[in-house]
Amino acid sequence: MSASAKACRLFIIAAVSVIVAFGCRRVVVYLDNATLEILLNYIRTFIYIGLYCAWGISVSRRVVQSQSRRLLAAVSILMIFWFVLREVKYRFVLDDNVMRFFWYLYYIPLLTIPLLAFAVSLTLGKSEDYRLPWRTSILFVITTVLILLVLTNDLHQLVFRFPENAAVKTEFNRKLGAFYYVLTAWGALCTVGAFVVMVRKCRIPQSKKFLWLPLLPFFAAIIYFALYAANFPVVKEYLSDFAAVCCLLFLCFFESCIRCGLIQSNSRYSDLFSASSNLAVQITDGDYNVIYSARSAELLPKQTLKSAEKAPVLLGSGHRLMNMPVCGGRAVWTEDISELLKLRETLLDRREELRERNALLRREYDMERQHRTVEEQNRLYDLLQLKTQPQLDRIDSLVRKYGETDDADKKLSILAQIAVLGSYVKRSKDFVLSADEAPLITQGKLEAAFGESFRSLVFLNIRGSYLVNIGREFVPGKILMLAYDFFEDVLEAVFDSACYINVRVSGICGKLRINILTDSTSGARPKNFPGALILREDDGTAFVLDLEGGGGE
Secondary structure, three states: OOHHHHHHHHHHHHHHHHHHHHHHHHHHHOOOOHHHHHHHHHHHHHHHHHHHHHHHHHHHHHEOOHHHHHHHHHHHHHHHHHHHHHHHHHHOOOOHHHHHHHHHHOHHHHHHHHHHHHHHHHHOOOOOOOOOOHHHHHHHHHHHHHHHHHHOHHHHOOOEEOOOOOOOOOOOOOEEOHHHHHHHHHHHHHHHHHHHHHHHHHEOOOOOOEOOOOHHHHHHHHHHHHHHHOOOHHHHHHOOOHHHHHHHHHHHHHHHHHHHOOOOEOOOHHHHHHHOOOOEEEEEOOOOOEEEEOOOOOOOOHHHHHHOOOOOEEOOOOEEEEEEEEOOEEEEEEEEOHHHHHHHHHHHHHHHHHHHHHHHHHHHHHHHHHHHHHHHHHHHHHHHHHHHHHHHHHHHHHHHHHHHOOOHHHHHHHHHHHHHHHHHHHHHHHHHHHHHHOOEEOOHHHHHHHHHHHHHHHHHOOEEEEEEEOOOOOEEHHHHHHHHHHHHHHHHHOOOOOOEEEEEEEEEOOEEEEEEEEOOOOOOOOOOOOOOEEEEEOOEEEEEEEEEOOOOO
16 A cells, blocks of 8 residues: 555544544433443543544654654643543542642643644754754743643632632632733744744745645634634534644644645655656665665665765766665765766856956956046045135235245235135145045034134234034034135135134024124125125124025025
8 A cells, every 4th residue: 555545544534533523522412311421422532532642653653853753742642631631520520629620730731732833833844953942941931830820720819710708619610810811822822933933934945835734724723713712603512622623723733744744754755766766866774785766776886885985976977976874774876967067167167267357357447446546636636726726826926925025024914814825725625625525524623724714813913713603513514614715705805904803603593604703894895705794884894604594505
């Protein structure tokens, strides 16, 4: 019998067993014979226990991943424990206090099975030697604490509360405590977590295919839990056995994962090898006697097979012989690497070609970088030259005047003017370079520029003060440069008539503005800022320019 036929037969047997157990429960409802009712209940319980025992033994033999195998075995044991516990409670226990404790014990499988489902979902698709990370032990600790809370409920009644005057404390006269909702939320969280992890694992990488089979039990469980909680009439009438339905749904989920290959199993090896036509693989014993062989596997001498134990062996036909140990023997197979060898030769030729091309591109890049550097230097030089050329021309003119005059006082005045113009040239170039590197600069640069200019004005016997209060940490460099240019333009206009200059840069009515107050009454106007506001009084002149939000921009 083939493996697929055997699996189909086992599925039919399991399905018939569940139907018989369900039928026993339905028949009991209509029976008046107590003896026959007890017998049918025993049959139903033994069917479920036998089903879970058989499944637990099956997974212990089929599942390859050791941690998944232990977790699934624990799930089957908990299912059996749940049904044994329920049968003992209803058939053999008469004392109400003992029955209540047995009812508390239900929460061991109720809380542990969802947790184990989540742990199994983490092992889906993992290698045989995979182990759960140590952080997952925290989940087991939390579950243990919650179980202990249920078992010790009589001491604190945090999970279930009973009336103080109740003669008997049972599950029928209990009220829900605060921690009952914590237990329910924890079980739901583990179940949803298992579902989310499973959905991620069911998507085949680099493919649009999706493994739907493991999702069906979860969707069925969600629908059932919702209808059960809502006391839906059909569910209450036909599917009220919560333990049986819950265990069957989890069993279907785990079995579907095994069938889809998410949980690795060692079944159907003979069918696999007999059907393989594209895989040249063989399974041998320790003496290299072939046990399983694919159709396309080439018969090779034992010595050749043994030579590939330490490292792959390259065969003359463009094939590579591989050898690895498996439980009870060796797995040997050949891989056709002729295309890879051709590709390797092509890649070696391409590598040399790319090396030459890379060297050429690097030389072109270096030349382009040098060209760009020169262009950038020329651009900055032209920008600085254009910015300060009038002042440089005036300095040149003052130098000629200095050489032509013999008057010592006049020479000192010329030197003082040159110092003021030189300060502007220096600071203006600094503004240009700073604004080119970063559009935003601090107001401290403008304060430093004003400070240097005012130190030079002392030589012209011009006193003054300045205040920069912009109110922002960073300001566009063009605005600060505009303020300094305006200050220089006004300064050059009142060189010969002013004795005092006061400068203030601040925000007024939402606009950044520069105010320059001087005691000059000569009527001079700034050459480069015809739009500036000029207020003349008998004792001086005020020059005002909006730097942003006005005509100054």
